[in-house]
Amino acid sequence: MKFRNVVLAAAMVAAAASSALTTGAYAQQQEQFFPVLVYRTGAYAPNGVPFANGYVDYLKLVNANGGINGVKVSFEECETGYATDRGVECYERLKGKGGGATVFQPLSTGITFALTEKAPGDKIPLITAGYGRSESTDGNVFKWNFPLTGTYWDAADVLLQHVSKKEGGWDKLKGKKIALVYHDSPYGKEPIPLLEERAKMHGYQLQLLPVAHPGVEQKATWQQIRGNRPDYVFLWGWGVMNSTALKEAQATGYPRDKMYGVWWAGAEPDVKDVGDGARGYNALALQHGAEPNSKVVKDVLEKVHGKGQGTGPKEEVGQVLYMRGLIAAMLGVEGVKRAQERFGKGKWMSPEQVRWGLENLALDQKKLDALGFAGVMRPISTSCADHRGSTWARVHTWDGKQWKFSSDWYQSDDAIIKPMIKQAADRYAAEKKLDRRNAADCQS
Amino acid sequence: MLYRENGQFKTSYRADLQIFPIVQDRWAILALVVAAFVLVPMVASDYMFRAILIPFLILSLAALGVNILVGYCGQISLGSGAFMAVGAYAAYNCLIRIDGIPMVAAILLGGVFATLVGIVFGIPSLRVRGLYLAVATLAAQFFCDWAFLRVKWFTNYTPSGSVSVSNLNLFGWRVETPAERYLFCLGFLVIFALLAKNLVRSAIGREWMAIRDMDVAAAVIGIRPMYAKLSAFAVSSFIVGVAGALWGFVYLGAWEPAAFSVDRSFQLLFMVIIGGLGSIMGSFFGAAFIVVLPIFLNQALPAVGDLVGVPISTAGISHAEFIIFGALIVWFLIVEPHGLARLWAVGKQKLRLWPFPH
Numbered sequence: 001m002k003f004r005n006v007v008l009a010a011a012m013v014a015a016a017a018s019s020a021l022t023t024g025a026y027a028q029q030q031e032q033f034f035p036v037l038v039y040r041t042g043a044y045a046p047n048g049v050p051f052a053n054g055y056v057d058y059l060k061l062v063n064a065n066g067g068i069n070g071v072k073v074s075f076e077e078c079e080t081g082y083a084t085d086r087g088v089e090c091y092e093r094l095k096g097k098g099g100g101a102t103v104f105q106p107l108s109t110g111i112t113f114a115l116t117e118k119a120p121g122d123k124i125p126l127i128t129a130g131y132g133r134s135e136s137t138d139g140n141v142f143k144w145n146f147p148l149t150g151t152y153w154d155a156a157d158v159l160l161q162h163v164s165k166k167e168g169g170w171d172k173l174k175g176k177k178i179a180l181v182y183h184d185s186p187y188g189k190e191p192i193p194l195l196e197e198r199a200k201m202h203g204y205q206l207q208l209l210p211v212a213h214p215g216v217e218q219k220a221t222w223q224q225i226r227g228n229r230p231d232y233v234f235l236w237g238w239g240v241m242n243s244t245a246l247k248e249a250q251a252t253g254y255p256r257d258k259m260y261g262v263w264w265a266g267a268e269p270d271v272k273d274v275g276d277g278a279r280g281y282n283a284l285a286l287q288h289g290a291e292p293n294s295k296v297v298k299d300v301l302e303k304v305h306g307k308g309q310g311t312g313p314k315e316e317v318g319q320v321l322y323m324r325g326l327i328a329a330m331l332g333v334e335g336v337k338r339a340q341e342r343f344g345k346g347k348w349m350s351p352e353q354v355r356w357g358l359e360n361l362a363l364d365q366k367k368l369d370a371l372g373f374a375g376v377m378r379p380i381s382t383s384c385a386d387h388r389g390s391t392w393a394r395v396h397t398w399d400g401k402q403w404k405f406s407s408d409w410y411q412s413d414d415a416i417i418k419p420m421i422k423q424a425a426d427r428y429a430a431e432k433k434l435d436r437r438n439a440a441d442c443q444s
Numbered sequence: 445m446l447y448r449e450n451g452q453f454k455t456s457y458r459a460d461l462q463i464f465p466i467v468q469d470r471w472a473i474l475a476l477v478v479a480a481f482v483l484v485p486m487v488a489s490d491y492m493f494r495a496i497l498i499p500f501l502i503l504s505l506a507a508l509g510v511n512i513l514v515g516y517c518g519q520i521s522l523g524s525g526a527f528m529a530v531g532a533y534a535a536y537n538c539l540i541r542i543d544g545i546p547m548v549a550a551i552l553l554g555g556v557f558a559t560l561v562g563i564v565f566g567i568p569s570l571r572v573r574g575l576y577l578a579v580a581t582l583a584a585q586f587f588c589d590w591a592f593l594r595v596k597w598f599t600n601y602t603p604s605g606s607v608s609v610s611n612l613n614l615f616g617w618r619v620e621t622p623a624e625r626y627l628f629c630l631g632f633l634v635i636f637a638l639l640a641k642n643l644v645r646s647a648i649g650r651e652w653m654a655i656r657d658m659d660v661a662a663a664v665i666g667i668r669p670m671y672a673k674l675s676a677f678a679v680s681s682f683i684v685g686v687a688g689a690l691w692g693f694v695y696l697g698a699w700e701p702a703a704f705s706v707d708r709s710f711q712l713l714f715m716v717i718i719g720g721l722g723s724i725m726g727s728f729f730g731a732a733f734i735v736v737l738p739i740f741l742n743q744a745l746p747a748v749g750d751l752v753g754v755p756i757s758t759a760g761i762s763h764a765e766f767i768i769f770g771a772l773i774v775w776f777l778i779v780e781p782h783g784l785a786r787l788w789a790v791g792k793q794k795l796r797l798w799p800f801p802h
Contacts, residue, residue: 040759041766052758077758079742084696084703085499089739092495110700113606117697121620133604184593186604186700193603210593213702424603431540432610 030348031074032067032336033098034059034329037090037107042081043214044239046269047321051107052077053312054325057300058333060311064303068336070346074098080111087111088118095122100351103127103332103358109187112145119144125335125355129328130155130263130286134190134417135424139359139387140436142425146358146387148331148380150286152262153420154412156191156234158393159260159284160198161410163232174203177228181221181245182236184210191236191262193424197416215241222248235261235283242270250277257282260395267320271398279400285320287377288327289396290403292318296326296372320403327377334363334371356444358382361389378409384442391417447795463641480630485623493622500735501629502690507715507727508633508640509683514713515721516644517676518656519569520577523584524684525708526565529701530588531558531685532692533598536607540600547612547619551632551689558685559678561588566677570670573659585706592701608698625694632690636683641724643679652676653722684712718776720785729784737772741765 036059038052039045059075067073076097078090087106095101104119105127106112112132119126120143127146128136134153136145163178164170180195182188192208199206207230209221215237222245225233233254235245242265249256257280261270266283268290291297297318304310305317316322332354339349339357349357361382368374380389391414395407429436447468454460464470488497510524535554538545545553565584569577592598592605599607612619612628619628643649651672654662663669692699711734719730742765749756756764780787794801 038758040757041762045759049759079758079762081762084699088696089495089499092491093743096491109604110606110702113604113608113698113700114696117608117610185702186606189604212589213705431608 031072031098032102032348033094033100034073034075034332035090035094035097035101035104036075036077037080037087037105037111038077039080039082039107040077041079042083044082047239047264047267048082048107049312050267050269050316050319050321051325051328053316054322054327055105055329056311056325057304057317057322058296058326058329060304060309061296061300062329062333064307068333069340071336071340071348073333080108082108082110084108084110084114088114091115091118095124099348100124102336102349102351102354105129105328105332106132109133109190110185113186116142116145122351123355124351125358127328127331127335127358129331130324131187133186134194135421135428137386137388137421138425139382139384140425141429141434142387143437143441144355146331146335146382146389148358148361148382148387148389149327149377150388150390150393150412152187152190152236153194153417154388154391154393155262155284155286156194157198157412157417158410159234159262159395160195161413162282162395162407163260164202170202176204176232177207177230178204178232178234179207179209179225179228179230180234180236181209181211181218181225182234183215183238183241184212187238187264188236191234193420194417195234197420201416211237211241211245214239216244218244218248222252222254225249225254226252231258233259235259235265237261237265237270241265243273246271246274246278246281250274256280257397260284263320263324266396266403267324268316268403269321276400278398280397282395282397282406283403285394285396285403285405287390287392287394288320288323289394289405290318290320291323291376294318294372294376295374296330296376297323299372300326323376327373330371330373331358331361331380334361334367338362359384359387359442363389384437447792447798449796461645463645477634480634481627485627488623488626490622493626496736496739497626498622498629498695499691500731501626501633502687502695503712503715503735504728504731505629505633505636505690506684506687506712507719507731508637508724509680509685509687510712511716511719511721511724511727512640512644512652512683513676513680514716515723515726516649516656517652517673517680519566519673519676520574520713521581521680522578522706522709522713523565523581523588524712525704525706526584526588527558527562527681527684528688528691528708529592529704530561530681531555531688532699532704533592533607534558534685535689536609536692537598537600539609546615547693548614551686551693554689555682555686558688559682562677562681562685563674566674566681569673569677582706582709585709589701589705592704604700606698606700607692609693610697612693619694629690629694632686636686637724640679640683644724648672648675656722714773718773718783720783720788723783723785725788726783726785729788733776733784738765738769741768 039048059073062073080087080090103125106115112128125144129148132147134151136142136147164173195206211218259281261283263284263286271278305314335354335358336349338361339353343353363380365379378392382389391412392409394405396403397406449466513519513521531554534557535550538550538553568580599605619625651667654667655672659669715730715734718733720726745761746756
């Protein structure tokens with residue numbers, strides 16, 4: 001008994017001492033601290049891991065290139081397991097580190113919702129690149145949220161545009177049946193308002209088929225699809241749910257080329273196990289797809305993996321989710337860079353200053369090319385009213401071996417989306433008794 | 445030496461019936477409560493409050509509720525997460541639908557609705573017991589998951605099905621800073637713990653325990669099983685519902701049904717079993733074990749790894765956390781199947797004899 005106590009006590013003291021040491025080190029040098037919320041375990045790990053690798057690799061690349069105008073980047077991972085309460089704990093743990101966390105990227109719609117309530121109080125910006133809540137595009141209400149590169153409403157709109165183009169025009173959609181197979185969580189439900197709005201306009205029938213977490217039980221769903229024979233299936237899945245859906249589609253005999261996934265459902269882990277069975281399956285590419293030939297990927301391979309500091313397997317560098325992580329990190333770093341243009345180059349930026357940077361992001365083609373993102377994505381520019389910055393997207397198709405682009409660039413229709421955003425944001429503001437930001441606040 | 449009751453005589457029934465018959469206990473608990481109210485807000489950091497203390501308090505409260513049902517009345521329930529969800533969503537709906545309702549009233553009303561649902565799902569307990577009842581209460585879990593995902597009215601027609609609450613205030617006092625939130629939850633916990641402790645010492649508590657120990661014998665000596673079981677379900681779900689409302693309002697701020705999934709039910713059941721069935725104290729130990737230990741491991745493991753020069757990856761930490769946590773549960777249950785509360789009691793007993801054990 002005594003020996004055990006001694007060992008336990010020693011372990012505790014050691015832990016306390018070493019954590020004190022590390023915090024001391026943080027206090028000495030002012031580094032731009034990036035918290036990294038990831039899920040490398042749990043039901044969604046197959047998709048969470050490449051994202052995390054890309055995110056971390058990009059931060060390492062920034063350091064390899066000398067930091068953000070000389071300011072080194074530090075980062076720390078925190079495992080959320082996709083659970084909201086763990087995510088909140090991670091947020092609380094990391095938000096004060098390094099003088100204040102630069103930016104949080106929650107990587108889960110549930111955690112995004114919880115942090116949306118907390119971020120204004122802590123004055124830390126949230127980037128939800130391609131996910132999160134669609135109405136947070138409205139920066140006049142959501143001062144701290146940045147759904148950069150587009151939202152689920154943009155995604156759904158582009159998919160509908162693509163489908164209508166295939167059919168030969170919007171009027172051809174009349175009487176058609178579109179089924180939405182979605183993850184039964186806020187994430188999966190996000191596109192529904194837009195799909196319903198468009199259904200009213202074009203007269204297609206929308207069937208909603210929810211799938212419970214984690215998504216391995218879909219027999220009943222596909223039975224319904226077998227019965228109804230929808231003309232198109234939109235897949236709003238995540239993790240193991242996607243490959244299960246593809247396998248079920250194969251078993252049901254539903255043509256894969258009539259299936260369209262959102263970008264969370266359009267990466268290598270989703271289709272690899274299904275192999276040939278997924279041939280012809282389409283998915284949305286919000287800006288980028290798999291980009292193994294882009295310059296930034298070559299940079300990562302040379303300066304990070306080449307030095308033996310890479311995160312994760314080398315072969316996965318440049319895959320869809322890896323690129324998503326990379327771009328998410330890049331957006332955060334560019335926010336800092338933009339803030340430095342106003343508040344002083346080569347200085348450490350506070351989260352509040354970074355927020356300004358993100359709100360005035362002006363990533364034009366020249367800057368993107370310089371960063372090595374030529375051909376990967378389109379320019380992004382944000383403003384006080386528009387925290388989304390871009391409405392462009394493409395569709396890519398799995399050919400059995402890799403993802404290949406199968407469409408031109410589309411732009412989501414802001415004539416439809418803007419009023420919806422305004423309405424939802426107003427509703428949120430009314431519920432929270434918030435005032436819309438005035439012009440003066442936009443300058444700050 | 446210090447923990448000895450020599451010379452403490454009880455000369456009245458009142459004195460004999462005190463919650464803490466030993467003077468030292470009484471003072472220790474009083475000191476603990478005072479420290480929790482005064483000292484902790486002065487020294488704890490924001491992180492301690494928001495990530496550890498607040499969830500610990502709220503889940504202690506929930507575990508308290510579950511302990512009444514499972515520990516005292518012997519009705520195994522896997523639906524506690526559902527009752528938490530009912531509390532949270534009902535409180536949310538009261539808040540947005542009744543104009544000018546004080547937040548505390550909304551939270552308590554959440555508990556009331558959880559009570560109603562708890563009684564409905566407690567009805568099967570009149571016919572089935574043990575594992576069968578556990579499975580029957582699991583139905584509550586599935587039903588509530590379904591209802592809060594599908595019935596849009598509950599979520600006030602938000603497109604994503606996620607609801608949020610902010611601007612918490614208590615009769616004009618804005619519960620905003622972490623310390624205030626902590627005090628708010630602590631207030632609830634202290635009041636409910638006191639009520640629960642007294643309930644289980646009273647006639648109704650004895651009826652619950654009689655039903656737990658042998659329901660046929662209890663019925664023979666004149667205890668109405670229906671009344672006892674349903675009242676246990678009612679009290680338990682009320683407390684769990686209040687805890688659910690606090691979890692949504694104070695801790696998460698915005699939530700979706702997944703926050704109260706079946707995992708939460710299991711978590712609560714584990715808290716009660718590890719903490720100690722049929723012990724108010726045990727609920728706190730269990731909650732601390734389940735809430736704090738993984739977070740502690742999560743932060744200590746990398747530090748220990750650094751110390752010996754082995755960097756541990758995030759996934760590695762997460763896996764190690766599960767392994768150590770699981771192993772500790774097994775170890776505790778083997779060493780002391782009656783839970784941490786029993787270890788605590790044994791420790792106290794030893795202290796009373798120290799330094800001259802038999």
